[in-house]
Amino acid sequence: MKKVWLLAFMFVLTISLVGCSAGSNQAANSDKTPATTSNGDSGKKSEEKVKLSLWHNFTGNDLRATMMRDQIDKFQQEHPNIELDIQAIPPDGYKTRLKTVAAANEMPDVFMMWPGAMTKEFHDGNLIQPINALLDSKPEWRDGYMPGSFDSFTIDGNIYSATLGLTPTSILFYNKAILDQYKLEVPKTWDDLLNAVKVIKEGGLTPIALGNKAAWLAQSSIISSLADRVTGTDWFLKAAAQDGAKFTDPEFVQALTYLQDLWKAGAFQEGFNSIDNTQMEVMFAQGQAAMMIDGGWALSNLAANATPEQLEDMGATVLPSIPGGKGNPNSLAGALGSAFGLSSKVEGNRLQAAYDLIYALSGPEVQKMTLDSSNLVSYKAELDESKVSPIFSEVYKLVNSVERTPVYDGVMTSAGSDAVNNGLQELLMGGDPQKIAQKIQDAQATSLQ
Amino acid sequence: MTAKARIRGVIIVGLLPALLVFTFFVIVPILWSAWYGFYDWKGIGAMKFIGFGNYLEIIKDPVFATSLRNNLIVVAASVFGQVPIALALSLVLRQSTLFQRIIRSVVFLPMVLSSVVIGIIWGYIYHPQIGILNSLLEWIGLGSWKQAWLSNPDISMYMLAIPIIWNFIGPYMIMYIAALQNIPSEIEDASAIDGAKPMRMLFSIRLPMIWDTIKVTVVLCISGSLKTFDLIYVMTGGGPAHSTELLASYMYNNTFSIYRFGYGSAISTSIIIISTVLIAGSQLLMRRNTR
Structure with missing residues (x-):
C-alpha cells in the first residue's frame, strides 16, 4: 500500500507544478517589470x-x-x-x-x-x-x-x-414616486427619517436598501456622516489621532446608538449583511426600496442599470440633521x-x-x-448638463453647495477602519454600542503605536 | 545493481526536478513566513523583532478563536460529510453502465466549476430576498422558516458547510471507485462462494481493501478544509462581524487588508501547526481501527 502514498505524494507535487507554471505564465504575459525599466534607465542616461x-x-x-x-x-x-x-x-x-x-x-x-x-x-x-x-x-x-x-x-x-x-460617500438617495405615494416629504431631521421608515415599512416596502456584505459601506456611507452630525469633525480628527478624544467617548457611542435605533426601527431589509453594494443599488433602482445611503460611485452604476424613467424619479440629499448634534448638518462625507x-x-x-x-x-x-x-x-469646472443624467447634475449641485467632512477610513489606520467595519456589522446584529466603541478604540490606539 | 535499486534510482531522478521546485516554492516560503511571524511589520518600513509577541497575541485573540472554531466545523463537515457520502456513492456507482456514468459526471461536475462561480450560485440560493431556498420554503408552506441564511451568525457557518461538502464529493468518489475497481475479483468471488452477504462483503472485504485510500482522502480532506478560503471569501467575506471567519480568511485579512504582515505570517504558521496535529491525530486514530 506504499503505492497509494507515493501516488498521493506525486499528486501533490503535480499540483504544485501546475500552480507554478500558471504563475510564471502570468508573469510572462504582463508587461515589463519595474526592475527592467530601471536597468534601462541607467543605460540610456547619456541619450536625449x-x-x-x-x-x-x-x-x-x-x-x-x-x-x-x-x-x-x-x-x-x-x-x-x-x-x-x-x-x-x-x-x-x-x-x-x-x-x-x-x-x-x-x-x-x-x-x-x-x-x-x-x-x-x-x-x-x-x-x-x-x-x-x-x-x-x-x-x-x-x-x-x-x-x-x-x-x-x-x-x-x-x-x-x-x-x-471627488468621491462623496454619504448621499441619501430617495425615490420621489415612492415618497409621493406615501405622502412623505424628503426627510430633513432624524425624526422625519424615523417617521418615514415607519410609514413605508407599514406599507410593506423596504424603507432603506442596504448591502453591507463587504462591511465598508455602513462605515463609509452611513457612520462617516451620521457620526459627524453628532460629534462634529474636530472630535473625530482628534479621536483618530488619539489626541484628546477617544472612540469610547459618549458622543461616539451615541452616534452608534442612533444607527442601531434606525436598524431596530426596521429601516433595512432582511439579510443586508449578506448582499453587496451593487445588489443594493439594483434594489433601489427597481423601486423595491424608498431610499438608500450610498456614495458617488452609485451614479455610474445607476446610469448603467436603471431606465431613464427610473433615473427621472431619483433625488439626492444629505443625511438628516440630528437634534443637539455638534456637527454641521449641511455637510457630506467625501474623499478626494x-x-x-x-x-x-x-x-x-x-x-x-x-x-x-x-x-x-x-x-x-x-x-x-x-x-x-x-x-x-x-x-x-462648469458642468455640461446635456452630457449627464439628471441625478448626476443633482448630486453635482448638492456636492458644490455643502461642506465636505472626512470619511472614516480615509483618516483612520487600516486596522482601525477594519474594526469600525466589523463593529458596525456587529452593531446591526444587535451588538452593544459601548463594547463596539471599545473595540474600535483599542484597534485604533494599538495600530498608532 | 539489483532491479529494485535501479527502479528506486529512476524514481528518485524522476522526482528530483519536482522536488526541487517544491522545496523552493513551498518549503522555503513556509520557513520564511514562519520567520516573518516573529516581526512587527507593516509591509512598508522597518521590521521590528518582537519574539513570540505575535503568537502570544494569537492565543488571546477572540477572532482567532472564532476562526479556529469555524474551521473545525468545516473540517468535521468535510470528514464526516464528504467521506461517507463519497464512499456510499462510490459503492452504488462503481460499475460502468451508462446511467451510472451520467450520475458520476453529475456528482463530479461541481469540481469543474471555479469556486467563485459556486460561491455566486450558492449566494443566490441563500439570497434573503430572491433566494431559491426561501422561495421554496414559502412554496411548500414553511414561510415562517425563511431566513437570512448567510447573515444570521447562529446558522451561517453550517449553511456554508453545505456547499463545501457538495463541492468536493466528486474527487473523493472517483478515488474510491478507482480503489474499489482495483480489488481483485477473485477475492470477491471467493467470499461469495463462502456465502458472504453484501454487508459482510462490504465490512470484511471491500472497506479493509480500500482502507489506505480512505486514509489518504481523510488527510486530503483535513488539509483541504483548513485551507478553505475562496468559497467563504466570495459568499460572506468572513462576515458579518467575523462570524464566518476562517483561519485562512483571517490570515488574508490581516496580511492584505490591514497590512499586518507579521501577524498574518504568525497565523499562517499556526495553521500549519494545527493541520499537522489534526492530520497526525486522524492517522493515529485510524491505525488503531485496523490493526
Missing part, C-alpha cells in the same frame, strides 16, 4: 530620450478610463522625446501590486495613489516627493481647485499629488479621488518630463472632461 514608467488603473471601457487612455496617447504623440513604459493594471489588483513594489522599494516613476493613509505610508517610507514646484508653476491650475482639495495629500505643508476626482504620485527617485531632466506628464493628465482640461464623463471632480 527620457524614459519614464507610468502605472495607472484606467483599464475599463467606461467613458473616463477611455478618456484617460486617450490623454496618455496624446501626451506620447506630443512628446516624442519622452518614452513611457506604461503598465495598466485593473483596479481590483492595483493597490496590492503597488503595495508590493512599495515594500520592495521599486516604485514606478509616476503612479496612481490614494490620499490619506496610503500617502502617509509612502511619505514615511520616503518613496514619494512633493509636487509643490509644479503646482506653483501653474497658478491658474492650482487655484482652480475647490477648497480643501489638497488636504489629504498634504504632509507638513508639502503637497504630494493633485486629485483627479486617487491621483498621480511622483517617485522620490525621479530627478534631473526626468523630473521635468514627469511634471509635464502629471500636468497633462491632471490639468484643467482633464478635470473638465472627467466631469463630462459623469465623474465628480474637486475642481471648479
Whole structure:
C-alpha cells in the first residue's frame, strides 16, 4: 500500500507544478517589470530620450478610463522625446501590486495613489516627493481647485499629488414616486427619517436598501456622516489621532446608538449583511426600496442599470440633521479621488518630463472632461448638463453647495477602519454600542503605536 | 545493481526536478513566513523583532478563536460529510453502465466549476430576498422558516458547510471507485462462494481493501478544509462581524487588508501547526481501527 502514498505524494507535487507554471505564465504575459525599466534607465542616461514608467488603473471601457487612455496617447504623440513604459493594471489588483513594489522599494516613476493613509505610508517610507514646484508653476491650475482639495495629500505643508476626482460617500438617495405615494416629504431631521421608515415599512416596502456584505459601506456611507452630525469633525480628527478624544467617548457611542435605533426601527431589509453594494443599488433602482445611503460611485452604476424613467424619479440629499448634534448638518462625507504620485527617485531632466506628464493628465482640461464623463471632480469646472443624467447634475449641485467632512477610513489606520467595519456589522446584529466603541478604540490606539 | 535499486534510482531522478521546485516554492516560503511571524511589520518600513509577541497575541485573540472554531466545523463537515457520502456513492456507482456514468459526471461536475462561480450560485440560493431556498420554503408552506441564511451568525457557518461538502464529493468518489475497481475479483468471488452477504462483503472485504485510500482522502480532506478560503471569501467575506471567519480568511485579512504582515505570517504558521496535529491525530486514530 506504499503505492497509494507515493501516488498521493506525486499528486501533490503535480499540483504544485501546475500552480507554478500558471504563475510564471502570468508573469510572462504582463508587461515589463519595474526592475527592467530601471536597468534601462541607467543605460540610456547619456541619450536625449527620457524614459519614464507610468502605472495607472484606467483599464475599463467606461467613458473616463477611455478618456484617460486617450490623454496618455496624446501626451506620447506630443512628446516624442519622452518614452513611457506604461503598465495598466485593473483596479481590483492595483493597490496590492503597488503595495508590493512599495515594500520592495521599486516604485514606478509616476503612479496612481490614494490620499490619506496610503500617502502617509509612502511619505514615511520616503518613496514619494512633493509636487509643490509644479503646482506653483501653474497658478491658474492650482487655484482652480475647490477648497480643501489638497488636504489629504498634504504632509507638513508639502503637497504630494493633485486629485483627479471627488468621491462623496454619504448621499441619501430617495425615490420621489415612492415618497409621493406615501405622502412623505424628503426627510430633513432624524425624526422625519424615523417617521418615514415607519410609514413605508407599514406599507410593506423596504424603507432603506442596504448591502453591507463587504462591511465598508455602513462605515463609509452611513457612520462617516451620521457620526459627524453628532460629534462634529474636530472630535473625530482628534479621536483618530488619539489626541484628546477617544472612540469610547459618549458622543461616539451615541452616534452608534442612533444607527442601531434606525436598524431596530426596521429601516433595512432582511439579510443586508449578506448582499453587496451593487445588489443594493439594483434594489433601489427597481423601486423595491424608498431610499438608500450610498456614495458617488452609485451614479455610474445607476446610469448603467436603471431606465431613464427610473433615473427621472431619483433625488439626492444629505443625511438628516440630528437634534443637539455638534456637527454641521449641511455637510457630506467625501474623499478626494486617487491621483498621480511622483517617485522620490525621479530627478534631473526626468523630473521635468514627469511634471509635464502629471500636468497633462491632471490639468484643467482633464478635470473638465472627467466631469463630462459623469465623474465628480474637486475642481471648479462648469458642468455640461446635456452630457449627464439628471441625478448626476443633482448630486453635482448638492456636492458644490455643502461642506465636505472626512470619511472614516480615509483618516483612520487600516486596522482601525477594519474594526469600525466589523463593529458596525456587529452593531446591526444587535451588538452593544459601548463594547463596539471599545473595540474600535483599542484597534485604533494599538495600530498608532 | 539489483532491479529494485535501479527502479528506486529512476524514481528518485524522476522526482528530483519536482522536488526541487517544491522545496523552493513551498518549503522555503513556509520557513520564511514562519520567520516573518516573529516581526512587527507593516509591509512598508522597518521590521521590528518582537519574539513570540505575535503568537502570544494569537492565543488571546477572540477572532482567532472564532476562526479556529469555524474551521473545525468545516473540517468535521468535510470528514464526516464528504467521506461517507463519497464512499456510499462510490459503492452504488462503481460499475460502468451508462446511467451510472451520467450520475458520476453529475456528482463530479461541481469540481469543474471555479469556486467563485459556486460561491455566486450558492449566494443566490441563500439570497434573503430572491433566494431559491426561501422561495421554496414559502412554496411548500414553511414561510415562517425563511431566513437570512448567510447573515444570521447562529446558522451561517453550517449553511456554508453545505456547499463545501457538495463541492468536493466528486474527487473523493472517483478515488474510491478507482480503489474499489482495483480489488481483485477473485477475492470477491471467493467470499461469495463462502456465502458472504453484501454487508459482510462490504465490512470484511471491500472497506479493509480500500482502507489506505480512505486514509489518504481523510488527510486530503483535513488539509483541504483548513485551507478553505475562496468559497467563504466570495459568499460572506468572513462576515458579518467575523462570524464566518476562517483561519485562512483571517490570515488574508490581516496580511492584505490591514497590512499586518507579521501577524498574518504568525497565523499562517499556526495553521500549519494545527493541520499537522489534526492530520497526525486522524492517522493515529485510524491505525488503531485496523490493526
